[in-house]
Amino acid sequence: MSGAGGPGAERAPTVAIRSPLPGVFYRRPSPDFDPFVEVGSPVEPDTTGALFELMKQFFEVPAGTTGTIAAVAVADAEMVDAGQVLFTVRGS
């Protein structure tokens, strides 16, 4: 693994992290907490990127890859469709 933001990081390809389900997308574990990730946050496959809610159940969305968050595509508490892009992660 090369360091996040190291030389060449800008040119590394990005991977889209998609929602596996339709639901409400939450960027933080509860309203008083910081977001799970911000643009530039380093992530690993099992890093939680977001929570979402469906049928009164909450699910964690893992980043699924190693790299840094390049963009957050959805606003906090917004409804998303299955397959919609939530984040892009720049590979390392």
Added chain:
Amino acid sequence: MGVSVLQPGLATTVQDVGRPGYYNVGIPPSGSLDQYSSLAANLLVGNAEDAAVLECTYMGPELRFGSPATVAVTGADLPPLLGGEPRPAWESFAVGAGEVLSFDYLRSGARAYVAVSGGFDVPAVLGSRSTYALGSLGGLEGRALVAGDELPIGDAGGAAPGRSVPEALRSTHPRHREIRVMMGLYDHRLTDGGRRTFAEATWRLTTLADRTGMRYRGATLEFRERVAPFGAGSDPSNIVDAPYPIGSIQVPGGVEPIVLHRDAVSGGGYVMVATVISADMDDVAQSAPNNTTRFVEVDLRPGRRARRRRAARLEALREALA
């Protein structure tokens, strides 16, 4: 030999044509919410029409087959994978002993149906294998599947793989739907403006959408002033308790209409402003959260015509897969 549940999906239940006849004692009909797709799945694998299938909501399970079987997936566009390789939907295919059936993420619709030759052979309760989870009745131990479950497969019927539903008879799942309703029984409680709002609003399905009911958001309905009758709550949307038909649309507080589906509670104290015609209940079942719906008022005559048309479509499906 049966099917082992490696991953259960989100809310996967055993369902069939349902358990009619007990709603008067509070037991709803249950059964596949999209009966058309459920029937198609059974016909594709050569099962009897009342064989039990799996209803997979928003997310598919991961299943390992203990013996060879013919399998079909219909309903929502939830692409099936066999050993990680794509398999067609609306077409039956062969699964070998030890093979694993899984699914890609949901592309459209909300509920996919999985039929296996022989059917899922859980015990029938009150004449049906359908799961009514709120009442812990039917299905596998009266609940949604969990990892580690073993589903028994029956030995009746079954056809060789390779049957296919003709393109024209496959359901499609647009992001916006028009759902036909008949107004009543309590639409007189709405003001003229409230009626107009109900008909003209674009209603978005929320994440509170399950087998009991689908809750929408999009506008606020205005009710007429009244003095609450004895037995009714004080909110303008309250009524003296009444039976709830399947498909009835209640609107607690004038916000968030709820369409009751096949696991509904049988009665309560909220106004029902309209009822979805029976021919459109399969479509209601295939709306996913964030999809939109407009409720279109129809009268009895077009409602019955729609029912005849649906019956003809079911007949066409039977002929195509005979």
